[in-house]
Amino acid sequence: xxxxxxxxxxxxxxxxxxxxxxxxxxxxxxxxxxxxxxxxxxxxxxxxxxxxxxxxxxxxxxxxxxxxxxxxxxxxxxxxxxxxxxxxxxxxxxxxxxxxxxxxxxxxxxxxxxxxxxxxxxxxxxxxxxxxxxxxxxxxxxxxxxxxxxxxxxxxxxxxxxxxxxxxxxxxxxxxxxxxxxxxxxxxxxxxxxxxxxxxxxxxxxxxxxxxxxxxxxxxxxxxxxxxxxxxxxxxxxxxxxxxxxxxxxxxxxxxxxxxxxxxxxxxxxxxxxxxxxxxxxxxxxxxxxxxxxxxxxxxxxxxxxxx
Ligand SMILES: [Zn+2]
Numbered sequence: 001x002x003x004x005x006x007x008x009x010x011x012x013x014x015x016x017x018x019x020x021x022x023x024x025x026x027x028x029x030x031x032x033x034x035x036x037x038x039x040x041x042x043x044x045x046x047x048x049x050x051x052x053x054x055x056x057x058x059x060x061x062x063x064x065x066x067x068x069x070x071x072x073x074x075x076x077x078x079x080x081x082x083x084x085x086x087x088x089x090x091x092x093x094x095x096x097x098x099x100x101x102x103x104x105x106x107x108x109x110x111x112x113x114x115x116x117x118x119x120x121x122x123x124x125x126x127x128x129x130x131x132x133x134x135x136x137x138x139x140x141x142x143x144x145x146x147x148x149x150x151x152x153x154x155x156x157x158x159x160x161x162x163x164x165x166x167x168x169x170x171x172x173x174x175x176x177x178x179x180x181x182x183x184x185x186x187x188x189x190x191x192x193x194x195x196x197x198x199x200x201x202x203x204x205x206x207x208x209x210x211x212x213x214x215x216x217x218x219x220x221x222x223x224x225x226x227x228x229x230x231x232x233x234x235x236x237x238x239x240x241x242x243x244x245x246x247x248x249x250x251x252x253x254x255x256x257x258x259x260x261x262x263x264x265x266x267x268x269x270x271x272x273x274x275x276x277x278x279x280x281x282x283x284x285x286x287x288x289x290x291x292x293x294x295x296x297x298x299x300x301x302x303x304x305x306x307x308x
Contacts, residue, residue, distance in 0.1 A: 022144045022294055024287040030059070030140035031197065031286070034113065035132035035278045042131060043117025044091050044165045052113050052139075053092055056162050059143045060096040063150035067097045069159070069181045077175035081168045091164040093172045098149050100157040103305060105188040107297070108159045109145060110173065110249050111138030112166030112194060116272065126274040132281050134271065135166070137197035141290045148294065154301050156188055163249050166194070173249035177256050188304060189215075190260040191297060192250035197286035199265045202228045204289045206296065207244045207262040210235040211254065215261060218303045222296050228289055230296070261300075263293050 033039075033055060040048035057073055060066060070076075075093040080086070094113075100106075115131025130136070139162055146160040163172035177184065189212075196204065209216040209232050216232065223230035234244040245251060250260040270276040 021291050022148050022287075024291075026147070027140055027144045027287060027290060028283055030143050031132060031136045031281065032278050034136035034139055035130040037128050037130065039130075041117040041119075041129040042113060042115045042136075044088055044114050044168065046117055048117070049114060049164070053094060056094050056113060056139065056143060060094065060146055060160065063096075063147050065098055065150050065153070066146070067099065069095050069097050075176065075179065077172070077179070079165070079168075079171050079175070081171075083168060088165065088168070088171075091171065091175075093164055093176055094162040095176075096146055096160045098146070098154065098158045098160070100155050101153050103156045103188075104186065106157045106159050106182065106186055107154070107188050107301065108161060108190045108253070109142060109297070110161045110163055110176075110190060110192045111135055111142040112163040112172060112249055113139040114164050114167055114172070116167050119274070122274045124274075129272070129274055130277040132276050132278045133195045133197045133265075133268070134276055135194045137195060137281065137286060138193035141193050141196060141293065144290065145294060145297070155305050156301055166249050170249050170252050173252035177252050177258070184256055184258055187253070187258045189300065190250055190253040190258055191293075191300075192248055192253075192260060192262045193264070193293065194248040194262070195264045196289050196293070197265075197281040198268060199228060199282070199285055199289075200268075201266075202285060203231055203265065204228045204292060205231050205234055205244075205262075205264055205266070207232075207234040207264070208250065208254075208260045210237075211245065212259045212261070214304075215259070215300065218299050219261075219296060222292070222299050226292055226295075228285060228292060230292060261296075263289075263296075
């Protein structure tokens, strides 16, 4: 009897420890591969993008309790880009679903995996825009969080979406909300991540509480003494580029009146340059930032449960 109790306690204790953090080693492996020269900047429908798709799908489908909502876990869509006037056929969002324990409401966790590909070489002769921070960092975080929640069942259902073609005008996110597998009212919240791997000031922003004030007290609690510093803001209308409400894929959810929260850092010197590469991310900040995002999601998942 005593033995059983000890085992139970030990079992509870170790799973409790595990359930507090992400697999940081795998997080760094994911971002290193996704931002490698081999993937050549992950422009939609390029060979590098296809390699990124294979990698993300292989990961997502290898975890327990993960279900498809689209054939082959892939939502295909096409569009004509206003930027290069090209038709993009069969762009692809990669979607993994983890059923919640108690609520049919869905938290949609998103990050775009595309970047801008190959461009004009810089002074060092580098023409590959690796997009390590933008947004291999969010994509690797997405994969790692999906693995976490596949083993630690959330209260609400969770949809993990690696979005395509953000750089061409939030195309993947727009395609997702236009062809969503459930009524949009069933979405509790979109949590979007875009650029989360470096900050000289050790700051991570959560943007969106101006429009979604019910999220504010929950995040303020998590922010007390957090490392990195969790700041709310960058969401006041009329403040120009300081307002991030439409700066990434969460903008497509905002346009459909779905509550959103966007995690990101302020722009840095390597933003949209070939030098946004793995060597220039800050691994220590990155690991802490993704653990902080996990903490926020866990708080939201439990504290929003009784409200709806
Ligand atoms: Zn981005």
